[in-house]
Structure formats: structure tokens, C-alpha cells
Amino acid sequence: MEGLTGFPFRRVHAHFFGAADSYYLPFITPTTLPRFTDRQMRELAPDINLGIRVVPQLLTRRTEDFLWAARALADLGYDEVNLNLGCPAGTVVAKGKDSGFLREPAELQHFLDKIFNADLPIAISLKTRLGWSDENEFDLLADVYNHYPQMKSLTIHPRVRSDFYKGDVRENVFRQYFHCLKMPVGYNGDVITVGDIEKVRSQYAPLAHIMVGRALMADxxxxxxxxxxxxxxxxxxxxxxxxxxxxxxxxxxxxxxxxxxxxxxxxxxxxxxxxxxxxxxxxxxxxxxxxxxxxxxxxxxxxxxxxxxxxxxxxxxx
CATH class of the missing domain: 1.20.120 (Four Helix Bundle (Hemerythrin (Met), subunit A))
Known part of the structure; x- marks a missing residue:
């Protein structure tokens, strides 16, 4: 979560309550200059994250920027990089990034073709929503994602971008596609209590993981x-x-x-x-x-x- 799950939170949370299985970093936007900024390195430096597993999230629609950043992350010792296609923020989607990329399935597939065929020394995972404004868009997106069964995991937040974080998750769509996807699938969205975690675990198996954001801030x-x-x-x-x-x-x-x-x-x-x-x-x-x-x-x-x-x-x- 932007602003909330930076390195001060990760270190203090892990110390007091035990580390999460993985912490996904607030997204990093790689630039055309093939190096991380000093500000980005304050989150990425290996000594900052000693003793906990951290997965950097990249926010970009430029293949070249993703590739250099993924290789640089591998050089820093990371074993997984996540492409974030779930953030609904207007400043992000206006540039066609994140969930804004979901409006262009053909362009997204072209992007994914290049990064999955690049023989990167790091595993690639994705986080996605169901689409831009209509849950039926996921039919085409699921087909796109199924071209890449080698991805580490696909985490699905079952809302469309126009939902932002309002209303109920569209769990019926997640249920419909869960067994149709060829890669490990993770769940994200409105998991607040231990009972919610147990419910999701029992309904969807095998599940790669459950990703939680705001609820961990609350509890x-x-x-x-x-x-x-x-x-x-x-x-x-x-x-x-x-x-x-x-x-x-x-x-x-x-x-x-x-x-x-x-x-x-x-x-x-x-x-x-x-x-x-x-x-x-x-x-x-x-x-x-x-x-x-x-x-x-x-x-x-x-x-x-x-x-x-x-x-x-x-x-x-x-």
C-alpha cells in the first residue's frame, strides 16, 4: 500500500507480530534511465529487508523499463518481481499504466510476450483486476494471462477499475475463472478477519496465497x-x-x-x-x-x- 507498507512498517511489524510470508512493496516506477533512484533504493536496498521476504512491484507499460528493472532487482538478490495491474488511481491510469493497461488487452499481451520471453533471471508474478468497467472483460483478460502459465502467480482482486474499492468484491467472477487459469492463483480483496481467510482457503484450493492490505493496518x-x-x-x-x-x-x-x-x-x-x-x-x-x-x-x-x-x-x- 502506497505510503503505508514502506520499510519502517515492514521492519516494525515483523519484529512485533512476526513477518508475513511475503511483503509486496509499494509500486516502483522505473524510468528510462536504467538505474533506481536514491529514494527507490531506500526501499530496495538488501540490508533494509534483511530477515523478511520482499517482492518489489513494478508500475510501467514500457517493456524496456520493466526488463532493466527486473534484471537490476535480480542483481540485488530478489527472486520475484510483480507487475501491478490493479491500482485504480487516476494519476496512474491516465498514463495507461496499472489497471489502465487492462483497457488494451492486445497491447498488454504484446508487453507480456516480451517480458516472459526475455529469459529474465527472476520470477514474474502479476496482480490484476477483472477489467476496466465491466466484469465480462475478464473473459478476454483470462485468455491473455493463460498464454503465460510460467508466471509465478496471478493475484486477482475481483473488482473492476471503476469500482475502485467500493461495494462488494465480485467473487462470482473469481469463482467462475479460478479453475480455468493455468498458473497459481492468489486472492485479494476484503479479507478482514481470520474467518474471512479460512473461508477463502476452504472455497478455493489449491490457492497460491491470500494477499491482504488494509486489514493488516487495522489488525x-x-x-x-x-x-x-x-x-x-x-x-x-x-x-x-x-x-x-x-x-x-x-x-x-x-x-x-x-x-x-x-x-x-x-x-x-x-x-x-x-x-x-x-x-x-x-x-x-x-x-x-x-x-x-x-x-x-x-x-x-x-x-x-x-x-x-x-x-x-x-x-x-x-
Whole structure:
């Protein structure tokens, strides 16, 4: 998730709650210059990700840029690169990238032909939506993807781009195509609780993986619980958020920017507390460290910690 799953989060989360099987990096846009920028290397440098498995995501529609970046990632020690075709952001799709690429199946197949035939020293996986504006578009897209059974995996977010993240996932389409696809298939979308994970696992087998984004921001112990571990304790959440705040203060060198980032987490995190909808507004309004700490302390002391997060960020599709 852009802005939320950078290296400060990955390191702190893995330390307190155990590392995820894989962390997918916020996407990296390779340029025509065949080298990563200093900012990109702050996420990619091998020493930053020691002890955890990380999969870089590339955002591009230029074959040449994908190829040099994939080879450079292999040189850095990565064993997988992911092509992101799922982001619905307007600034991205306006350039025909990410889910914007789904409007052009023929161009997408031409792109995929080149990267899968390039004999790259790194595995390639894809993340996709069902299409641009109509779920029936996936019929053609599935045919395109089936030309590349050698891909590491295909993660499907069962919404179209025009859905953004609103409404219910179109699970009927995922179910329809799950056994028709020739590569390992992963699932992403509205998996919030351990019960959701178990439901997806039981309905779709064999499943390559389940990818979770916002729900892990709301419940950092989600993966631990899915493996039979305990829910987060209040003490863990407090210590975890103190460490995350400190990590961002160091990374940004700026308390104001660190607080802005922590507010983004609390948009999801407050859903793990009972009756915190009004109390969290004080965190959003915080202008100083004292304001922020007082607001979080109020939630810790007055809102009971739950064992499962509430899907409080869901928006209806109008």
C-alpha cells in the first residue's frame, strides 16, 4: 500500500507480530534511465529487508523499463518481481499504466510476450483486476494471462477499475475463472478477519496465497492469528505504535510528517477498538506530538480492544 507498507512498517511489524510470508512493496516506477533512484533504493536496498521476504512491484507499460528493472532487482538478490495491474488511481491510469493497461488487452499481451520471453533471471508474478468497467472483460483478460502459465502467480482482486474499492468484491467472477487459469492463483480483496481467510482457503484450493492490505493496518496480528497465534494485546498495540512512530520520526527526520503518516494508520487501526469512531477524530486533528499522544491514550484507556477488526472503511458502490 502506497505510503503505508514502506520499510519502517515492514521492519516494525515483523519484529512485533512476526513477518508475513511475503511483503509486496509499494509500486516502483522505473524510468528510462536504467538505474533506481536514491529514494527507490531506500526501499530496495538488501540490508533494509534483511530477515523478511520482499517482492518489489513494478508500475510501467514500457517493456524496456520493466526488463532493466527486473534484471537490476535480480542483481540485488530478489527472486520475484510483480507487475501491478490493479491500482485504480487516476494519476496512474491516465498514463495507461496499472489497471489502465487492462483497457488494451492486445497491447498488454504484446508487453507480456516480451517480458516472459526475455529469459529474465527472476520470477514474474502479476496482480490484476477483472477489467476496466465491466466484469465480462475478464473473459478476454483470462485468455491473455493463460498464454503465460510460467508466471509465478496471478493475484486477482475481483473488482473492476471503476469500482475502485467500493461495494462488494465480485467473487462470482473469481469463482467462475479460478479453475480455468493455468498458473497459481492468489486472492485479494476484503479479507478482514481470520474467518474471512479460512473461508477463502476452504472455497478455493489449491490457492497460491491470500494477499491482504488494509486489514493488516487495522489488525497487525491478523497473520499471526491465521497461523494459530494469539490476538494482539493492548500492551502490544501501544508498544507497536510507539515503535512505528519512532521509526517514522527517524525515517522522515520530521515529527510533523511522522504524525501525518500515523494518522493514516489510525484510519484503519481504530476499527480494532470498540466505539472509537468519535475518539479517533482527535488523532486526525492532532497538530503536535502531545495532541497525538493524548488522543491515542484516550482510545487506549476508554475503548475496548477487540479480537477482530470491523470493516469500518467499506464504502458502498453508488
Amino acid at each position: 497487525p496480528a491478523l497473520f499471526r492469528k491465521a497461523k494459530g497465534g494469539a490476538p494482539a494485546t493492548l500492551e502490544e498495540i501501544q508498544t507497536y505504535y510507539d515503535a512505528l512512530l519512532e521509526s517514522y520520526c527517524v525515517a522522515f527526520g520530521n515529527v510533523k510528517n511522522a504524525l501525518m503518516r500515523m494518522k493514516e494508520y489510525w484510519f484503519f487501526q481504530h476499527n480494532l477498538f470498540e466505539n472509537a469512531e468519535r475518539a479517533v477524530k482527535a488523532i486526525y486533528k492532532a497538530k503536535s506530538m502531545d495532541d497525538y499522544l493524548n488522543a491515542t491514550r484516550f482510545i487506549y484507556e476508554n475503548c475496548k480492544l477487540k479480537t477482530e477488526s470491523h470493516f469500518g472503511w467499506k464504502k458502498e458502490l453508488l
